[in-house]
Amino acid sequence: MKENVGVRRYQIILPTSKPKSKKVSELPAADMNLKPAYLKTKPEPLILPDDVTNIFNHDYLFMSLQNEYKWLNTESKHFLQQIYNSIFNSKMTVAIVTGGAKGLGKAFCEALLKRSYKVCFCDVDTDEGENTQKYFAKQYGNGNVYFQKCDVRSENDFTVMFNGVLQKYSSIDLIVNNAGIIHETQWRKCIDINLNGVIQGSMLAIDHMKQGGGVIVNVSSLSGVLPTLYAPVYSATKAAVINFTRSWAMNPAVNQNSIRMVTMCPAFADTDIIKDTKEEQFQGKQFVDPFLEKLGIMPLERVTEGFLKVLDDQDNNGKSLIVTANVMNYVTFPDPLKPENK
Ligand SMILES: NC(=O)c1ccc[n+]([C@@H]2O[C@H](COP(=O)([O-])OP(=O)(O)OC[C@H]3O[C@@H](n4cnc5c(N)ncnc54)[C@H](O)[C@@H]3O)[C@@H](O)[C@H]2O)c1
Numbered sequence: 001m002k003e004n005v006g007v008r009r010y011q012i013i014l015p016t017s018k019p020k021s022k023k024v025s026e027l028p029a030a031d032m033n034l035k036p037a038y039l040k041t042k043p044e045p046l047i048l049p050d051d052v053t054n055i056f057n058h059d060y061l062f063m064s065l066q067n068e069y070k071w072l073n074t075e076s077k078h079f080l081q082q083i084y085n086s087i088f089n090s091k092m093t094v095a096i097v098t099g100g101a102k103g104l105g106k107a108f109c110e111a112l113l114k115r116s117y118k119v120c121f122c123d124v125d126t127d128e129g130e131n132t133q134k135y136f137a138k139q140y141g142n143g144n145v146y147f148q149k150c151d152v153r154s155e156n157d158f159t160v161m162f163n164g165v166l167q168k169y170s171s172i173d174l175i176v177n178n179a180g181i182i183h184e185t186q187w188r189k190c191i192d193i194n195l196n197g198v199i200q201g202s203m204l205a206i207d208h209m210k211q212g213g214g215v216i217v218n219v220s221s222l223s224g225v226l227p228t229l230y231a232p233v234y235s236a237t238k239a240a241v242i243n244f245t246r247s248w249a250m251n252p253a254v255n256q257n258s259i260r261m262v263t264m265c266p267a268f269a270d271t272d273i274i275k276d277t278k279e280e281q282f283q284g285k286q287f288v289d290p291f292l293e294k295l296g297i298m299p300l301e302r303v304t305e306g307f308l309k310v311l312d313d314q315d316n317n318g319k320s321l322i323v324t325a326n327v328m329n330y331v332t333f334p335d336p337l338k339p340e341n342k
């Protein structure tokens with residue numbers, strides 16, 4: 001999004017006192033339930049930043065707006081948000097995506113850039129990272145995105161990256177812990193990247209977000225929910241990511257500080273992990289094929305759809321979103337200690 005050249009936002013004068021209002025109770029009751037026929041989505045609560053709410057701090061106007069807003073579809077809400085951002089240029093939204101040079105990470109970066117986020121993406125693969133940076137810079141502007149070499153196994157790399165982002169963009173509002181591999185023979189490496197990398201990224205993010213909130217998206221897999229006979233270690237790392245996320249989500253450091261932590265659990269998606277994974281990296285090709293056949297291979301757009309859902313749903317702290325070609329739902333885990341589950 002273009003800078004508001006010539007507009008000095010601190011000069012915008014907002015109303016300080018509430019205008020004389022018409023009482024809401026004077027509205028005809030039927031008006032309050034009007035549903036414009038052209039809008040089809042389910043109502044969602046109106047969540048606008050405080051300063052927007054203050055601008056519309058006139059009962060009648062606010063209630064009418066609220067009534068209309070809840071029927072807007074997601075894209076219209078984003079559009080409204082973008083208009084708001086461009087007028088008030090209030091605060092840039094800053095994201096880190098790990099393993100963003102290609103595959104799902106790259107698709108997530110692109111979705112964020114389309115929503116005017118500032119994005120830092122990291123990877124161990126510098127060639128791929130630099131190529132992707134060139135593409136992003138051309139499409140979305142050099143100042144809006146940069147590549148940082150970072151191996152998610154390295155605490156030092158991670159810290160350097162966080163400090164760099166804070167120096168450049170002043171905040172971190174979202175981290176997508178996406179980097180991952182499948183490797184059943186080099187299984188320590190698999191655990192180190194898929195689990196320790198997610199833990200490292202999440203904990204640095206929580207520490208930073210405690211001051212102002214934020215969102216942490218941890219990329220697990222359907223393999224984290226279902227046993228996966230051809231990849232027990234991979235499956236274990238992905239299951240661990242789910243419970244790591246669920247556990248932190250219950251902690252007041254997260255849920256009382258406006259932080260949301262969510263896991264994504266996609267089935268097979270069309271990336272190099274499917275194309276390049278060699279047979280020695282998993283336990284038996286004959287076991288993979290039936291699952292590939294059963295689930296198919298999703299286009300990246302389907303997983304991006306899930307990613308945007310995770311960002312937009314406000315009440316998903318601790319939840320895990322399953323994404324397959326046919327299913328896009330949060331999974332619920334039964335509590336075995338509840339009498340009805342015994
Ligand atoms: N594609 C699928 O079928 C699928 C399904 C479910 C979950 N996932 C998960 O999605 C995530 C992304 O996978 P993908 O399919 O895009 O794979 P991919 O191989 O296309 O991309 C993974 C990226 O992570 C980077 N990476 C690997 N090790 C790293 C490290 N130590 N530090 C930083 N970056 C590193 C790679 O260089 C690569 O750019 C993974 O966590 C994967 O387990 C993938």
Ligand SMILES: CCCCC/C=C\C=C\[C@H](O)C/C=C\C/C=C\CCCC(=O)O
Pocket residue numbers: 182220221222223226227228266267268273274275277282288291294
């Ligand atoms: C051709 C080789 C591919 C090897 C697989 C590589 C990576 C896959 C990563 C995904 O995270 C796996 C995603 C989904 C599979 C999940 C569960 C399988 C069990 C499904 C079932 O029981 O129905």
